[in-house]
Amino acid sequence: MPNYRRITITGGTYFFTQVTYQRYPWLCGALARSTLRASIEKVREKYPFAIDAFVLLPDHFHCIFTLPEEDSDYATRLRLIKTFVTKTCKDKLKLKTKTTQSRKKRKESNLWQRRYWEHVIRDEEDFARHCDYIYYNPVKHGLCKTPQHWRFSSIHRFIAQGIYPESWGRDRVPDIPMNVGYE
Template sequence: MSDVIPPKARGAAHFFTVRLRDPSSDLLVREVARLRQATRMTRARYPFDIDAIVVLPGTVHTLWSVPADDNDISHRWTLLKSLFSRGLRGAANRTPAQALRGDKAIWQRRIWHHVIRDSDDLERHRRMIHAAPVQAGLVARPQDWLFTSLHRDLALRHREDTPAAPPPFSRMRNKTVASRPAATSPAQ
């Protein structure tokens, strides 16, 4: 990936595919908590929004929106990959040069990066992210995959489509009952 982002891409949405060096590895799903922590720490230092994401055993597909005034994507990915790799053993087949540099040879060096052009392009990439587990043969339906933002999107859509439920009766305060005069019993 180039360190230079075209000026027209500043503040735009970006699609990424990031892969492990070993395509048969399931490290990302085994260590998904570590990946989430690395992502949180990276976002704290270099803010970005995750518009959509799917974590497959050896691949991450994601859509990010970055601030218009800070489009340093390469530092974000370098930090995220480094934070994820800390504490993990390096690949057994890494070269002496990689070992000398401290490169654990866990990640592919390059990532696939695409600047989103318009809302149609954004929606196409979002659908591709959601369909990735099915295309990889991991599940029959996208919603059956655990490590995807599809669940968040479905929950948001459900909340938007469903009117707010009334508060539970135990939390309601019926002030009109308290302000009514006490019922008088008929004179005997």
């Protein structure tokens, strides 16, 4: 069995990608959205963290979390969020994905991929590049023409706060290095 090495930094800021099982597109439905939001809020009560940036797509989400100064345990937060969503949604969604023998043996559902992608945000420039990646992702996947047209994104908050101009990503594709989101 592989031994995954994950970097943990107390009070760190992290970029995450969590994908649905077999990339089945169930995340943007009303039940999934409301359950994911409630799950995040429930986890934040016991394990606080700030959500710096977030985008929800049909088959995955990207986000940037910042943990409290004395804490480095992002894995528990992600696990609990996935668990709460699974317990609420698994019987209601009626997904057409097959549960493999391996998943049955481990008592896993067919909602999420087992693993997630994580990256430690190193500095302000790295943070900005990952925000650009997050906010342009719905356009990249052909879900909308401009980032502002995607409802399930915190870009609207960034625009309202003056962090991004209203026209960001409309007239030109942002310069996002190829390795952002995958390094």
